[in-house]
Structures are given as C-alpha cells and as structure tokens.
Amino acid sequence: MIVLSPSILTADFGNLQEEVEKAVRGGCDWLHLDIMDGHFVPNITIGPMIVKALRRYAAIPFDVHLMVENPDGLLKLYADAGADIVTVHQEASGCRHLHRTIQHIKELGLKAGCAVNPGTPVELLEPVLMDLDMVLIMTVNPGFGGQSFIPSTLHKIARLRAMAEKWKPDLLIQVDGGINAATCESVIQAGANVLVVGSAIFDGVDPEGNVRKYKALLERRED
Structure with missing residues (x-):
C-alpha cells in the first residue's frame, strides 16, 4: 500500500480547519505537519497548540x-498534542545522539x-x-513549499530501499518535495511507499x- 500524506504547508492558513477537513473527506491516509523553527530552516510555521x-x-x-x-525538548509537546509519527533530521545540531533521540x-x-x-x-x-520506522528523503531542500523535485534524489531512494531490504524490510520510505502526478510514479518505482504531497493537493481550488x-491514481497502480 502506498500512503498519501498531504502536507498542510501550502494550505490556506486562514482556513486551516476547513482545509484539513477537506483533505480528510477526500480520503487521505495521514496528515503531514511541517514544524519549522527559523533556525534549522529560515521559515517558521506552526507549534504544538495548532497541532x-x-x-x-x-x-x-x-x-x-x-x-x-x-x-529533543519538543518531542513530548508534540506527543501530547496528538502526533503519531515524529521525524527528526539527521543534520540537526540537536541530533548528535541520534539513537537516543529515536x-x-x-x-x-x-x-x-x-x-x-x-x-x-x-x-x-x-x-x-x-x-527506525520510517526514513524521509527530502526531494527538495527543506524550508518552503512549492519547490521543484530534485531528480538526483531518485538514486538515494533506490539505495535506501536496497539497505532496507537487507536490514529493515518493513521500513517506510517517505518522500517530500515536488511530489505530483508527474513525479509520483518515479519515486514509487525507486522504492518510496509514503508520498507527501503539498501544493498539488492544497492548490486553493x-x-x-x-x-x-x-x-x-495510487489505487489503480496497486491493482
């Protein structure tokens, strides 16, 4: 099964409840919530109260x-706010002890x-x-929605899938950035099974x- 996790980053924040309810009525599997602090990335988004x-x-x-x-200091806040899956960045300065954070x-x-x-x-x-339960491969540089897919990330997805087959066959491989009708097939073929789709879902229409x-589209592919 391919999981569809719409990202609210490009949703209408003035009508966020309504936007989320529309995505849920459409039948999305998960909801992707991007939390940015203005340090790791230049943008600032939402906190645990919104979640x-x-x-x-x-x-x-x-x-x-x-x-x-x-x-690390935020994990319980988001757990208490209702998170089910929490993803941290390998590159973050506060993840020097990544195993401990996991x-x-x-x-x-x-x-x-x-x-x-x-x-x-x-x-x-x-x-x-x-x-790990999941690895997220960023297919754009993080921080802003609406960016174009970076084709070279396909090789990373394939390498990770090969690693997972050896070490963790049930690993979820998520992709985020520039995922749309034109790119979803290639990332699935490379080994991804969780798709984060932002601006192609929350297009204001x-x-x-x-x-x-x-x-x-995903169900036809699975058949």
Whole structure:
C-alpha cells in the first residue's frame, strides 16, 4: 500500500480547519505537519497548540516533521498534542545522539522517523536503520513549499530501499518535495511507499477532489 500524506504547508492558513477537513473527506491516509523553527530552516510555521487544535478534526495519523535544531525538548509537546509519527533530521545540531533521540520518540509511544536532506547520504543512517520506522528523503531542500523535485534524489531512494531490504524490510520510505502526478510514479518505482504531497493537493481550488484524484491514481497502480 502506498500512503498519501498531504502536507498542510501550502494550505490556506486562514482556513486551516476547513482545509484539513477537506483533505480528510477526500480520503487521505495521514496528515503531514511541517514544524519549522527559523533556525534549522529560515521559515517558521506552526507549534504544538495548532497541532492539538487540528487533532479534533482529523482521526487519521498525524505525521509530524520536525525541521528544528533541537528536537529533543519538543518531542513530548508534540506527543501530547496528538502526533503519531515524529521525524527528526539527521543534520540537526540537536541530533548528535541520534539513537537516543529515536529511543525517546519510541518511549513516548510514537513511531520514529529520520529525515535526510538532498545533500546527505542515506548511508549515514545505516547504524540506526533497524531502530527506525520510517526514513524521509527530502526531494527538495527543506524550508518552503512549492519547490521543484530534485531528480538526483531518485538514486538515494533506490539505495535506501536496497539497505532496507537487507536490514529493515518493513521500513517506510517517505518522500517530500515536488511530489505530483508527474513525479509520483518515479519515486514509487525507486522504492518510496509514503508520498507527501503539498501544493498539488492544497492548490486553493479543491483539496478534497485533489486527494480523491491521487488516491485513485495510487489505487489503480496497486491493482
């Protein structure tokens, strides 16, 4: 099964509840929540209060992506806010002890993910791969929505899939950045099984219909 996790980064923040409800009605599997601190990336987005508020309108897994320098002090806040999966960045200065951070996420009863930027080799994750539930391969440089897919990241997806077959066959491989109808097939073929789709869903026109379109596309592929 290919999981569709719409990112609210490009949603209408003035009508965020409605945007989320539309995506849920469309049948999305998860909801992707990008948390940015203005340090690890130049942008600032939402905090745990917003995540907690949205939790009332979506009974699906919340996929929380921490693009922050020091995630450890925030993990319980997002667990309490309603996160189901928390992903931290291998490159963050506060993840020097990555194994410890992963264990902390799991102790909170959450699934643990680790993200790598386009310039970071996936091989750096081999020592912790068996402890992870998911790896997020950024297919754009993080910090802003609406960017174009970086084609060279396909090789990283394929390398990670080969590593997973050896060390962690049930690993979820998530991709985020420039994922749309033109790129989703290539990332799935490379080995991804969780697609984060942002601007192609929340285009200001029909989020519910867009989710239905992508779900139908993925279901046809699975058949």
